[in-house]
Amino acid sequence: MIRVRETEIRVRYQETDNMGVVYYANYFIWFEVARTEYLRSAGISYRQLEEKGMYLMVAGASCQYKSPAKYDDVVRIQTWISKMKNSSLDFAHKLYIGDRLIATGESIHVFTNSSGRPIRIPKEIRLLQV
DSSP states (O other): OOOOEEEEEEOOGGGBOTTSBBOTTHHHHHHHHHHHHHHHHTTOOHHHHHHTTOEEEEEEEEEEEOSOOBTTOEEEEEEEEEEEOSSEEEEEEEEEETTEEEEEEEEEEEEEOTTSOBOOOOHHHHGGGO
16 A cells, blocks of 8 residues: 655745746755655654664656646645665655646655665665555
């Protein structure tokens, strides 16, 4: 069973460009917010991981834009773990305004120690995929 978490973000004025639509790079910030909330909803925080000497390094990210978001829109982000290996995992994202799909994306992460060396994904994260 795939665990999906929804996060809502209201578009702030400073996130828009001079055409009045959300600047493309902000979607990656929203992915980070949604990832953080996904883990937090499972009782896992980035801070706790880092205090244990574990880090989630971004190895890749992509976004496919379908429809623009504008100032004051409420964007609903669905997030889930789409793939998990020994030391890496992929988060998938679907972004909606109401029922309208506005973007899809993914971010690929590698668990590392404080030296940047890959480490095995901790058990509490592995359990999210069960």
